[in-house]
Amino acid sequence: MGRRVLEHIEIDKDGNGHKVYRCAKCGTTLGPADKGFKEYAVVKEASYSHYVDAGILATRSDRFVLREFYCPKCAVRFDVESVVKGEPYLDIKIRDD
Amino acid sequence: MKTNGKGGKANGRRAEAGLDAIAFEIVKNKMLAAINEAGAVLVRTSASEVVVTVREFTQSYYTSDGHLTLTGGGILLHVKSIADIVRYLIDNYEHTIGINDGDMFIFSDPYLGGMHAPDQAIVAPIFWQGKRVGFCASLTHIPDTGAIDAGGFCPRATEVYQEGIRLRGLRVMRGGVRCDDVFNTLKAAVRLPDIVELDVLSKIASNNVLIRRAQELIEKYGLETYLATNRELIRYSERLARERTRKIADGQWRSVTYLEHDGQQPNLFRIQLTATKRGDRLILDYTGSSPQAATSINATYHAAMGCAFAILAGRLFYDIPWNEGILRPLELRLPDNCIINAQYPAAVSQGMPAGGGVVVFAVQDVLSKMLLASGDDLRRESSGVFGWSVHAPVMSGSNQYGNFFIWPTMDECAGGMGARVDRDGVGTAGTIQTPKVRIGNIEEYEQRYPMLFLFRREEQDSAGAGKFRGGAGGEFCFMLHKSSTGYIDIMLSGAGCEPAIALGVAGGLPARQGRFVKVKDSDAAALLRQGRIAQSLQELTGEKEMLPPKGYARIENRDCFYLAWHGGGGFGDPLERGPELVRQDIIDQLVSRRFAECVYGVVVTGANADIDRAATARAREEIRRQRLAQAA
Amino acid sequence: MAGGYIIGVDTGGTFTDTIILNTRGEVHIGKAPSTPPDFAGGVIDSLGEAARSAGLPLRDILRDCLLFNHGSTAATNALVTWRGAKTGLITTRGHKDVTIIQRAYGRVVGLSDDEVRHILATNKPRPIVPRSLIEEVTERVDYSGEVLVPLNEEEVRSAIKRYQDQGIEAVAVCLLWSFMNPQHERRIKALLHEMAPEIRVTLSSELVPVLGEFERMSSTLANAFLSVTVDRYYTTLARLLRQEGLRARPLIVQSSGGLLPIEESSARAIQSIGSGPVAGLVGAQALGALIGFGNIISTDVGGTTTDVGLILEGKPQMAMEPSVSQYPLAVPMVEVTSIGAGGGSICWVDDHGIMHVGPDSAGAVPGPACYGKGGTEPTVTDANLILGYLDPDYFLGGAMKLDREKALETVEQKLARPLKISPLEAAAGAYDIVNGNMVNAIRILTVQRGHDPREMVLFAYGGAGPIHAVAYGVELNVPLIAVPAAASIFSAYGATRMDILHKYELSRRMVAPFNPKAVTEIFEQLESQAKRDLEKDGVAKSAQSLHREVDMRFVLQVHEVSVPIRGKTLVAADIARLSTQFVELYEKMYGQGTALPHADMEVVRFRVSAVGKIPKPPVKPQPAGRSSAKHAIKGTRKVYFRDSRRNGGQSRAIRSGRLIATTVFDGLSLKPGNRMEGPAIVEYPTTTVVIPPTHVAKIDQFMNVLIR
Structure with a gap:
């Protein structure tokens, strides 16, 4: 068991003792933990307006986006950001020593 | 039931010599009982809806040199800043006009404490045998300040001078006798003199309770025990708060929250929060946030601090006595001239709900993520962000009896609870900052104001989706009824109408935005005459105008006003939600079938909403496929 | 009072207790297992036991019974075990979410401060009627009582049809502003009677005609939910008692601290909530007055629950905002807190090797393992037997043999072995844990509210109370623990110390200067109803007393101060005095200088309390003798x-x-x-x-x- 970062993201050691991110749902290794986990996720970004049709959001806006981060293997959603277009990823750094 | 004592006992907490455990416990609980009793007195004597129903009031005890030793009940946003007021009082008046037994001092300057001019505090010294042994204070949100706009939220203000009378410690009681000069001055400055006077009197009554109970405690347990308990309370809370903080994962989290519209223009403001947790310290750093605005949406330092206190108290330190000890692990870094640390004389009347309100969301957002990365007992305290639309439309005008009224509508305080890690959030649940918040009965509204409510209900699909969903938000719509002038005015003061602010956590979706809609020249009244009550905006004819989050609107005889407020954010991936739970939400009318299909990938059929297992499996597979496909 | 008997019966979750008193001050008691969910059988059994102890046929005693006062757990039990009716709710179109939204505070109703603060752990109570079963009908009345939209009877009829199809047994009707104009609610009731006479109806305008739709609807809904169960119980009980020879009309203990005749109690089911514990508290009040204590913690440890109440300065504390299980109830209620800890509470060990006691109870059937009636779980009673507190051959005076071997066996198997300790230690642990639970409940009512237990006496009653009282009394540092002579049937005793109490209220807004004639008229209207009811109850004129009260406030305040009114036909001077009196009372409550003497005042509610004094059996002190026992x-x-x-x-x-x-x-x-x-x-x-x-x-x- 690795160190939980978010519900489905954990930091663990790979076979060589290097710290890596893993998907806690399917166990897939995402990549070295020296960067943010979001760098390894499948990212889907769409303006708010896109979410109004399904009823998720109520008001259209083209300057705001929802940014979704998925496991490239099992497609579980790690995180959702609600930001203005162009905002850098909101990182999490866990000290695990 | 958790007892506050356990953690401390293990640590040999009795730092104060001669303070026995039982006396500490009894004195502490009696002080808390007095705070609750004083709150009940405020509720029973005030004439303000915001106090009586929405519970925007605070009572607290302070040491003789102005340190907060205990608070509870009401609203948590202001308690920290009142300590600053008490210290101002000591520093400026102790050796000048004097602070004597039976005196009470009135304050309402957002640059000294409180959030904005409507936050009015009355501070009273507690004396015992001729010696000052502490302070107590009561604060309420008063319904008018004599500002440029009725109600004291002023979208058009650009300087604090336009936002109403600011009081800096006028002596409202002298030696137990009311000072009519102060009352008369204050009453002449505001639009609702009688109500404001009652609200001042109710705080005096509340302080009377706090003083009397403190003196009874001293009489019974001795002055030394009383003073030692007060001192020990702060240390005790600090110790427990540091212990709790230490249990949180070390690391750094970043959150960005937005505030749209400055009251005049649809400008966008950004509040960046970087939270760093190291050992028993927590740093909340707002560097990178927008500079202060030219209008009144700015928050003062006190508002930013108060909002952080409220969230930490309610979500992390809920079982530790609430006083300034719980803030000792915290370091707040606020850049100068920032939207949440505005410099005098910037206008700040909308700093709460606007600027400060956004802090409430930002702190929840980072805290929930921090807790998720921590041990299992803290992980359980993580959740989606609570819905709270921070938009209180302030209505004013002439009521059905021909009297002037001001009504800060606060139904949005019934926001949805954020989803929990193992359960859905509670619908229309209330807020963190005011644990016992209430909204009014429709009958109370209709008795006081010239309105007829066509509906008030939880809004379908309003909650953030997730493995566990947030609690639902709500919506209402009223038409004018028996108005003596044919119109009322509404001052809008909202946030979260464009950016989604009740965010989800760990893959959960945010809740919908809140909305203000005016229906111009509607047929609501005509429908009533035909025996029909319109139940949605779609059923009404008339031009539907989406109002800006801040600004002004006038509702006339044939118009309707619609308000939707936020549900809570979701927790986890909606595809992990059990189809049975989704079906139950459909039966309970919380989730529409379309939403269920699009977001949860759950397909139901027929009047009983039976789950179509095969179609559900297909829908979920298709959603997964799209998630990965779109990126390619 | 001429020759005859006064009988008090209290039905608890586990036992039903009877006390029979005669005019010579002689006392006979009886105890029999309660018979849930139909509690009437247990009442007759318990009466039989008491009659046996008196050595007289029950029929003779019932025939000569002057007063039959009954506290019953039927309503509480139905709510707690969720055995109410399948209930529907009809309300005004657009407002079906009133009991879902719960004004947002349903989440914290009745919780302790510590519970309120842990926001994320709070929940709203389960809705009595889920949203899918709430029916909205088109109709609208405004704040003045004016009908804006007439009732759409077609919609009502189709709603009733749906309810019939769904097997709804009880319907609550609560429309906006019905207390100002009840005509639509009454019409819906008529339609329900016409189309579905089998459905029981509660109208908010009849039960609690007060402003505030949430609290009114919540009360109406709880009443409807309980109505079928409670009515069935009272009807059965009245019939059985008549068959056994009772001529007097049974009186039922109400949450208000008074008694009401059984028929009236049927229609007002929510007022029977907490009926038994309230009787106990009134008993504690009476006994305290007799032996000179005004500040009392009263604890009633039964088989299933422990009820805790407070007497301060000689008066039982009324709940500020009455509620039960987080449902607000707009009726006066004596405050009693219940926790799931009693003799029948089951002791268990969780996955982490921690022992717990309750809240589940073995009840009377199968009961504790030592009853030998098939109980297989260790209970507090089993622990008490092992610890030597109970004598296996003298339980219920020897009427019931306890099986110590069975007790040991289950404690060994279910507690001692998983904990790797001896059965004796396990039993002692269970005893400590259940006492700790009681201490916590008492602390919430006392220490947490600033009442110092060191200045109060502890009354311990209920069958199991005196076994535990000293143990939890020590934890609380009370200076004195009193076990009443009638400890095991104390609530039954309390029921014999009460009077008939009706309360009549009308919400009407009047702004000063008040018209003396209008005020008098309202009171006369309420009082004529009161007199009719007291007469119907058979209360002699000389035993009747009526008390008038108005709830007053400064215009625009939300809460009121109750001001008593004396005098019958009011004149201008009385009315002027009313305003002065209000200001005096107001300043007494909130401090000198807090009133606004020049501001407008208004009356918002008129209230008449009608008391029918009923005879109490005498209590005679006996001279103290030697100290040697x-x-x-x-x-x-x-x-x-x-x-x-x-x-x-x-x-x-x-x-x-x-x-x-x-x-x-x-x-x-x-x-x-x-x-x-x-x-x-x-x-x-x-x-x-x-x-x-x-x-x-x-x-x-x-x-x-x-x-x-």
Whole structure:
């Protein structure tokens, strides 16, 4: 068991003792933990307006986006950001020593 | 039931010599009982809806040199800043006009404490045998300040001078006798003199309770025990708060929250929060946030601090006595001239709900993520962000009896609870900052104001989706009824109408935005005459105008006003939600079938909403496929 | 009062208790297992036991019974076990979410401060009617009572049809502004009676005609939910009692602290909530007055629950905002807190190896393992038997044999083995845990509200109370623990100390200067109803008293101050006095200078309380005699006690304990003035008093056991 970062993201050691991110749902290794986990996720970004049709959001806006981060293997959603277009990823750094 | 004592006992907490455990416990609980009793007195004597129903009031005890030793009940946003007021009082008046037994001092300057001019505090010294042994204070949100706009939220203000009378410690009681000069001055400055006077009197009554109970405690347990308990309370809370903080994962989290519209223009403001947790310290750093605005949406330092206190108290330190000890692990870094640390004389009347309100969301957002990365007992305290639309439309005008009224509508305080890690959030649940918040009965509204409510209900699909969903938000719509002038005015003061602010956590979706809609020249009244009550905006004819989050609107005889407020954010991936739970939400009318299909990938059929297992499996597979496909 | 009997019966979750008093002050008691969910059988059994002890046929006693006062758990039990009717709710279009939204505060109703603060752990109560079963009908009345939209009867009819299809048994009707204009609610009731006479109806305008749709609807809904169950119970009980020869009309203990006739109680089911515990608290009040205590913590430990209440300055505390299970109820209620801890509470070990007691109970059937009626879970009673507190051959005076072997076996199997300790230690642990639960409940009512238990006396009653009282009393540091002579049937006793009490309210807004004639008219209207009802109850004119009250406030305030009004036909001077009186009362409550004498005042509610005094049996003190209690010694047995600790120490660590040879006294042989040093056990047929080595007990002149 690795160190939980978010519900489905954990930091663990790979076979060589290097710290890596893993998907806690399917166990897939995402990549070295020296960067943010979001760098390894499948990212889907769409303006708010896109979410109004399904009823998720109520008001259209083209300057705001929802940014979704998925496991490239099992497609579980790690995180959702609600930001203005162009905002850098909101990182999490866990000290695990 | 958790007892506050356990953690401390293990640590040999009795730092104060001669303070026995039982006396500490009894004195502490009696002080808390007095705070609750004083709150009940405020509720029973005030004439303000915001106090009586929405519970925007605070009572607290302070040491003789102005340190907060205990608070509870009401609203948590202001308690920290009142300590600053008490210290101002000591520093400026102790050796000048004097602070004597039976005196009470009135304050309402957002640059000294409180959030904005409507936050009015009355501070009273507690004396015992001729010696000052502490302070107590009561604060309420008063319904008018004599500002440029009725109600004291002023979208058009650009300087604090336009936002109403600011009081800096006028002596409202002298030696137990009311000072009519102060009352008369204050009453002449505001639009609702009688109500404001009652609200001042109710705080005096509340302080009377706090003083009397403190003196009874001293009489019974001795002055030394009383003073030692007060001192020990702060240390005790600090110790427990540091212990709790230490249990949180070390690391750094970043959150960005937005505030749209400055009251005049649809400008966008950004509040960046970087939270760093190291050992028993927590740093909340707002560097990178927008500079202060030219209008009144700015928050003062006190508002930013108060909002952080409220969230930490309610979500992390809920079982530790609430006083300034719980803030000792915290370091707040606020850049100068920032939207949440505005410099005098910037206008700040909308700093709460606007600027400060956004802090409430930002702190929840980072805290929930921090807790998720921590041990299992803290992980359980993580959740989606609570819905709270921070938009209180302030209505004013002439009521059905021909009297002037001001009504800060606060139904949005019934926001949805954020989803929990193992359960859905509670619908229309209330807020963190005011644990016992209430909204009014429709009958109370209709008795006081010239309105007829066509509906008030939880809004379908309003909650953030997730493995566990947030609690639902709500919506209402009223038409004018028996108005003596044919119109009322509404001052809008909202946030979260464009950016989604009740965010989800760990893959959960945010809740919908809140909305203000005016229906111009509607047929609501005509429908009533035909025996029909319109139940949605779609059923009404008339031009539907989406109002800006801040600004002004006038509702006339044939118009309707619609308000939707936020549900809570979701927790986890909606595809992990059990189809049975989704079906139950459909039966309970919380989730529409379309939403269920699009977001949860759950397909139901027929009047009983039976789950179509095969179609559900297909829908979920298709959603997964799209998630990965779109990126390619 | 001429010859005849006064009977009090209290139905608890586990036992049904009876007290029969006659005019000579003689007392007979009876106890029988309760018979849930239909409690009536247990009442008859219990009466039979009491009659047997009196040596008279039950029929004769019932025939000569003047007053039959009954406290019953039927309503509480139906709510807690969710055995109410399948209920529907009809309300105004656009407002079906009133009981879902719950004004947002349903989440915290009735919670302690500590619970409120842990926001994320709070929940709203389960809705009595889910959204899918709430029916909105088109109709609208405004704040003045004016009909804006007439009732759409077609919609009502189709709603009723749907309810019939769904098997709805009870319907609550609560429309906006119905207390100003009840015509639509009444019409819906008529339609329900016409189309579905089998459905029981509660109208908000009849039950609680007060402003505020949430609290009104919540009360109406709870009433509808309970109506079928409670009515069935009262109807069955009345019939059985008549068959057994009762001529008097049974009176039922109400949550208000008064009595109402059984028929009226049927229609107002929510007022029977907490009926039994309230009777106990009134008993404690009466006994406290008799022996000179005004500040009392009263604890009633039954088989399933422990009920805790407070008497302060001689008065039972009324709940500020009455509620039950987080449902607000807009009716006056004496405050009693219940926790799931009693003799039948099941002891269990969780996955982490921690022992818990309750809240599940083995009830009377199958009951504790030692009852030998098929109970397989260890209970508090089993622990008490193992610890030597109970005598297996003298339970219920020997009427029921307890099986110590069975108790040992289950405690060994379910507790001792998983915990790797001896059965004796496991039993002692269970005893400590259940006492700790009681201490917590009492602390919430006392310490947490700033009432110092060190200044109060603890009354311990209920069958199991006196076994535990000293143990939890020590934790609370109370200076005195009193076990009433009638401890095991104390709520039944309390029921005989009450009066009939009706309350009539009308919400009407009047702004000063008040018109004396209009005020008088409203009171006369309420009072004519009151007099009719008291007459119907058979209360003699001389025993009737009416009390007028108005709720007043400054215009625009939300809360009111109740101001009593004296005098019958009011004149201008009375009315002027009303305003002065209001200001005086206001300043008394909130401090000098807090009133606004020049501001407008208004009356918002008129209230008449109608009291029908009913005769109470006399209580005579007996002269105190010698202190020696030697004559009452039955023998000795080994009883487990923790090592000495008098001052409620703070350590939670388990202290050692041991079996000590303990004198056992026969409670019925004790005389006033007798003194017993701990360790001692005093056995009565229906209860056992445990006196640890640290304490001394004395019998007072009313035969109460006072322990210091």
